[in-house]
Amino acid sequence: DMRVYVLANQKGGVAKTTTTLNLAVAFAEAGHRVLCIDLDPQANLTVSQGIEDDLPESMYNVLLGQIPIKQIIQKCEIDVAVSSIDVAGAELALSSTIGRERALQRALIPVKDDYDFVFIDTPPSLGLLTINAFTAAHRVIVPVQCEYLSMRGLLQLENTLEMVRENLNPNVQIQGIVPTMVDTRTLHAQEAIELLEENFQGRVFRSRIARTVRFAEAPVQGMSIMKYEPKGAAAKCYRDLAQEVMADVQ
Amino acid sequence: DMRVYVLANQKGGVAKTTTTLNLAVAFAEAGHRVLCIDLDPQANLTVSQGIEDDLPESMYNVLLGQIPIKQIIQKCEIDVAVSSIDVAGAELALSSTIGRERALQRALIPVKDDYDFVFIDTPPSLGLLTINAFTAAHRVIVPVQCEYLSMRGLLQLENTLEMVRENLNPNVQIQGIVPTMVDTRTLHAQEAIELLEENFQGRVFRSRIARTVRFAEAPVQGMSIMKYEPKGAAAKCYRDLAQEVMADVQ
Ligand SMILES: Nc1ncnc2c1ncn2[C@@H]1O[C@H](COP(=O)(O)OP(=O)(O)OP(=O)(O)O)[C@@H](O)[C@H]1O
Ligand SMILES: Nc1ncnc2c1ncn2[C@@H]1O[C@H](COP(=O)(O)OP(=O)(O)OP(=O)(O)O)[C@@H](O)[C@H]1O
Ligand SMILES: [Mg+2]
Ligand SMILES: [Mg+2]
Numbered sequence: 294d295m296r297v298y299v300l301a302n303q304k305g306g307v308a309k310t311t312t313t314l315n316l317a318v319a320f321a322e323a324g325h326r327v328l329c330i331d332l333d334p335q336a337n338l339t340v341s342q343g344i345e346d347d348l349p350e351s352m353y354n355v356l357l358g359q360i361p362i363k364q365i366i367q368k369c370e371i372d373v374a375v376s377s378i379d380v381a382g383a384e385l386a387l388s389s390t391i392g393r394e395r396a397l398q399r400a401l402i403p404v405k406d407d408y409d410f411v412f413i414d415t416p417p418s419l420g421l422l423t424i425n426a427f428t429a430a431h432r433v434i435v436p437v438q439c440e441y442l443s444m445r446g447l448l449q450l451e452n453t454l455e456m457v458r459e460n461l462n463p464n465v466q467i468q469g470i471v472p473t474m475v476d477t478r479t480l481h482a483q484e485a486i487e488l489l490e491e492n493f494q495g496r497v498f499r500s501r502i503a504r505t506v507r508f509a510e511a512p513v514q515g516m517s518i519m520k521y522e523p524k525g526a527a528a529k530c531y532r533d534l535a536q537e538v539m540a541d542v543q
Numbered sequence: 544d545m546r547v548y549v550l551a552n553q554k555g556g557v558a559k560t561t562t563t564l565n566l567a568v569a570f571a572e573a574g575h576r577v578l579c580i581d582l583d584p585q586a587n588l589t590v591s592q593g594i595e596d597d598l599p600e601s602m603y604n605v606l607l608g609q610i611p612i613k614q615i616i617q618k619c620e621i622d623v624a625v626s627s628i629d630v631a632g633a634e635l636a637l638s639s640t641i642g643r644e645r646a647l648q649r650a651l652i653p654v655k656d657d658y659d660f661v662f663i664d665t666p667p668s669l670g671l672l673t674i675n676a677f678t679a680a681h682r683v684i685v686p687v688q689c690e691y692l693s694m695r696g697l698l699q700l701e702n703t704l705e706m707v708r709e710n711l712n713p714n715v716q717i718q719g720i721v722p723t724m725v726d727t728r729t730l731h732a733q734e735a736i737e738l739l740e741e742n743f744q745g746r747v748f749r750s751r752i753a754r755t756v757r758f759a760e761a762p763v764q765g766m767s768i769m770k771y772e773p774k775g776a777a778a779k780c781y782r783d784l785a786q787e788v789m790a791d792v793q
Contacts, residue, residue: 445590
């Protein structure tokens with residue numbers, strides 16, 4: 294059975310896109326069939342694999358039921374269902390349709406035998422695009438930058454998920470919280486991680502993603518960190534995380 | 544005349560909120576009467592001044608024309624028109640009203656003699672809330688993290704501003720681009736700044752905001768960086784920026 298993961302956090306710049314791509318590639322390295330879906334109009338996941346962001350067809354057309362998702366899948370290090378700026382118009386276009394929250398769920402039916410795992414990147418908001426992702430998903434992985442402003446939104450994220458469980462998808466749960474951009478030298482980061490572990494007992498992954506400029510360099514080349522620096526410490530962070538996520542699946 | 548600045552960049556986590564607050568406080572230190580408006584449903588600006596984010600009335604009620612903006616202004620280091628999670632519902636509620644893009648412009652009329660400068664913090668998107676800010680503004684200041692993924696969206700921001708100029712507010716211009724979270728040790732940041740200066744000649748501020756954990760610590764105390772570490776290098780970055788922005792006003 295195809296398992297669908299959503300990377301979500303309405304706080305901006307916490308490494309949602311970076312985690313979606315690198316987790317997906319780590320799963321592909323382990324031999325799984327993997328699809329990434331870019332639901333962010335900024336199309337950062339699409340561009341991070343070297344694909345242009347102004348293709349005529351994208352997830353916009355798929356969400357509005359105009360074309361099948363297979364038609365916009367590009368094969369890179371993993372398969373990517375691409376985004377474009379048009380996706381920014383999807384929320385308004387969808388908001389008045391029947392079953393507007395299930396557009397993505399419907400779009401995934403034709404590919405459910407093609408992939409083992411799907412990873413969905415979302416924009417920094419809890420709007421209709423992210424709700425669509427929650428409705429189509431089994432698990433949510435929440436990247437959190439270990440800073441005060443980035444941690445405040447977690448309660449709001451949980452409240453939104455509760456509403457999705459009650460009305461749209463009773464099974465969707467947070468699989469875990471991933472501390473990202475961790476600068477182990479600062480007291481602020483250590484105190485933030487302690488706070489996280491206290492408030493979300495048992496749901497914080499053991500893996501920590503260290504801050505390193507390598508993560509900013511890799512997308513310029515259109516590569517994941519595994520391809521950009523296969524033997525580096527940064528790639529290892531995401532391989533370790535993939536191990537933890539896979540262990541939960543068994 | 545009251546001058547209105549918008550801090551905008553649809554890329555998440557580039558220091559929009561941090562720049563809005565600290566620039567505003569630097570203007571207040573120089574003796575100007577300053578108002579900050581929090582248009583982000585995450586209410587990070589509101590919380591960064593130690594105000595709770597679940598007040599019964601917020602910019603949500605102001606945008607829908609239910610109450611005057613004076614009713615939700617809290618006096619802190621500067622005056623703050625507060626946000627709350629309700630603001631997340633404003634885009635949908637406004638989208639079907641007449642003059643939906645001018646809700647903020649209308650709301651500011653009653654306070655135009657009370658303040659010299661207004662600074663508006665926006666969410667990481669180019670939706671109706673940010674369009675409202677552009678319509679009410681004279682100038683836009685764009686914080687940019689000097690990394691590839693953060694710089695890509697600038698063209699899209701410019702295109703959106705062009706549409707606002709043609710249909711809603713012919714005067715709104717980008718005043719300048721502020722390089723934020725600059726880690727002068729990495730080559731990636733230096734190359735990114737050079738790229739920025741090439742593509743946006745004459746519109747990149749000379750001031751650079753260095754990366755320092757002090758910026759993550761200050762909001763925990765509900766303080767701007769000027770209050771948290773008045774004599775520090777971090778505060779000086781924003782005082783320098785304020786000087787540059789003020790020089791353009793004369
Ligand atoms: N561990 C890390 N160390 C250093 N930089 C990182 C790390 N992870 C991500 N980055 C960089 O930080 C920036 C933000 O990351 P990213 O774009 O993945 O966040 P996001 O949550 O997807 O942002 P948005 O909210 O805009 O979608 C990017 O420039 C990225 O290259
Ligand atoms: N110069 C800096 N050095 C280090 N950290 C910084 C700096 N400026 C801001 N930060 C921290 O980086 C994080 C992101 O900043 P901030 O929340 O201001 O960005 P934003 O663009 O408003 O995010 P969003 O898109 O979610 O609204 C915060 O935790 C903040 O404390
Ligand atoms: Mg992203
Ligand atoms: Mg912000």
